[in-house]
Amino acid sequence: MSAPAFDLVLRRARVATASDTFEADIGIVDGRIAQLGVGLAEGRREIDAAGRVVTPGGVDAHCHLDQPMAPPVRMADDFDTGTRAAACGGTTTVIPFAAQEKGQSLRAAVADYHHRAEGKAHVDYAFHLIVSDPTPAVLNEELPALIAEGYTSFKIYMTYDDLKLDDGQILDVLSVARQHGAMAMIHAENADCIEWLTKKLEAAGRTAPRFHAHARPMLVEREATHRAIALAELVDVPILIVHVSGREAVEQIRWARAHGLKVFAETCPQYLFLTAADLGIDDSYLGAKCVCSPPPRDASNQQVIWDGLNDGLFTVFSSDHAPFKYDAPEGKKPGGEEVAFRHIPNGIPGIETRLPLLYSEGVLAGRMTLNRFVELTSTNPAKAYGLHPRKGTIAVGSDADLVVWDEREFVLTNAQLHHAVDYTPYEGQTLRAWPGLTLARGEVVWDGSTFQARAGRGRFLRCDAPSLLPRR
Numbered sequence: 441m442s443a444p445a446f447d448l449v450l451r452r453a454r455v456a457t458a459s460d461t462f463e464a465d466i467g468i469v470d471g472r473i474a475q476l477g478v479g480l481a482e483g484r485r486e487i488d489a490a491g492r493v494v495t496p497g498g499v500d501a502h503c504h505l506d507q508p509m510a511p512p513v514r515m516a517d518d519f520d521t522g523t524r525a526a527a528c529g530g531t532t533t534v535i536p537f538a539a540q541e542k543g544q545s546l547r548a549a550v551a552d553y554h555h556r557a558e559g560k561a562h563v564d565y566a567f568h569l570i571v572s573d574p575t576p577a578v579l580n581e582e583l584p585a586l587i588a589e590g591y592t593s594f595k596i597y598m599t600y601d602d603l604k605l606d607d608g609q610i611l612d613v614l615s616v617a618r619q620h621g622a623m624a625m626i627h628a629e630n631a632d633c634i635e636w637l638t639k640k641l642e643a644a645g646r647t648a649p650r651f652h653a654h655a656r657p658m659l660v661e662r663e664a665t666h667r668a669i670a671l672a673e674l675v676d677v678p679i680l681i682v683h684v685s686g687r688e689a690v691e692q693i694r695w696a697r698a699h700g701l702k703v704f705a706e707t708c709p710q711y712l713f714l715t716a717a718d719l720g721i722d723d724s725y726l727g728a729k730c731v732c733s734p735p736p737r738d739a740s741n742q743q744v745i746w747d748g749l750n751d752g753l754f755t756v757f758s759s760d761h762a763p764f765k766y767d768a769p770e771g772k773k774p775g776g777e778e779v780a781f782r783h784i785p786n787g788i789p790g791i792e793t794r795l796p797l798l799y800s801e802g803v804l805a806g807r808m809t810l811n812r813f814v815e816l817t818s819t820n821p822a823k824a825y826g827l828h829p830r831k832g833t834i835a836v837g838s839d840a841d842l843v844v845w846d847e848r849e850f851v852l853t854n855a856q857l858h859h860a861v862d863y864t865p866y867e868g869q870t871l872r873a874w875p876g877l878t879l880a881r882g883e884v885v886w887d888g889s890t891f892q893a894r895a896g897r898g899r900f901l902r903c904d905a906p907s908l909l910p911r912r
């Protein structure tokens with residue numbers, strides 16, 4: 441008797457890619473998709489997926505794991521717990537950030553971040569860089585060399601004292617992106633406006649978590665988005681605006697596109713499923729759980745985001761998982777105290793709930809096609825950051841990163857999740873689906889009820905030139 445043709449065959453799947461939906465068997469050899477077709481030969485292992493939707497594993501292109509913070513604050517998830525949660529929520533590739541501290545070399549930040557990931561990751565990972573100190577050595581030597589070595593994207597901040605760049609520095613860094621073909625991601629909020637508003641609020645005694653949203657109104661995001669676009673136009677380079685929260689930023693991006701500029705945009709679950717009211721309608725400290733930047737807006741802005749997801753305004757849907765415990769001195773209560781909003785760590789967890797929320801409220805609620813869901817959550821992020829077609833699609837030769845969906849209604853609780861955070865902002869939300877199986881390079885990492893742990897199985901991915909960028 442001859443040996444089975446495949447290590448694993450997924451039978452009669454309803455395969456969904458960014459462009460097509462079709463029924464097929466998926467034959468897997470050595471962690472890659474070897475054949476797609478009807479009536480494939482036998483595999484050593486067989487899984488019946490009859491009638492069930494199978495999508496490419498999610499690519500979460502914006503998440504923060506074990507990113508160094510100023511003490512006492514510390515992120516709740518490292519590469520172990522963060523990628524465990526990713527796998528259980530159907531995400532098989534993550535791209536967190538190797539963040540340069542001011543005064544630190546970029547290489548040292550990358551080396552430190554590799555150290556944090558090594559032996560811990562359950563799914564594959566790449567790194568974005570965060571450039572906070574663009575010295576001549578960084579601009580002329582480190583950044584070009586790192587781009588050539590597979591770190592082909594970096595984030596620029598327009599706010600936060602320890603990270604922000606001024607306009608001249610942004611122009612310098614964007615010039616490197618242009619010259620070396622990297623993707624520049626921009627956090628667009630006007631730092632001086634935020635500081636001015638924060639001081640006024642503090643002087644009036646308005647320091648409860650809900651005032652975080654008052655200190656960061658849409659105007660500050662709109663202005664910075666416009667300025668980022670202008671700076672990119674001056675340098676003649678594409679940019680990607682991250683975590684876009686609502687109408688005014690969307691209008692700036694539509695304006696840029698209408699003028700022929702290549703401006704990509706990302707949004708996140710919090711701008712579809714939360715509003716500023718989740719930061720509190722009174723001065724309760726519980727609102728700290730939803731403090732993130734930019735803050736969630738209101739129902740009409742949520743609709744603008746849904747529209748942008750459907751009409752092509754957005755390229756990428758990421759979690760912006762930035763995990764801090766609520767009831768812990770290293771989390772939302774720094775030092776164990778209820779603090780003024782300026783001191784509450786910015787960010788919320790969402791790496792595990794990103795796909796199920798959008799599948800439930802987008803695809804199954806009839807707001808979004810299945811193919812667009814795949815494009816936004818997997819294919820486009822892989823293309824934007826140089827990982828496609830190895831990641832982000834179901835095709836012969838691609839890694840066998842697959843999600844088999846279970847369509848069933850249930851109420852989400854934090855106890856069901858696998859991150860190390862003590863809450864989810866989506867507690868009590870009714871969901872209509874969850875991954876029933878996650879395969880990462882052909883291995884079952886989540887079977888619908890049990891996480892199949894093997895820390896260190898996740899591999900570091902060197903990124904190619906982003907295929908969404910023009911070749912120079």
Ligand code: DUC
Nearest residue numbers: 733734760762786787
């Ligand atoms: N920006 C992010 O990208 N993530 C968390 C907080 C922030 O301001």
Ligand code: ZN
Nearest residue numbers: 627682683733
């Ligand atoms: Zn940001």
Ligand code: ZN
Nearest residue numbers: 502504760762
């Ligand atoms: Zn972020």
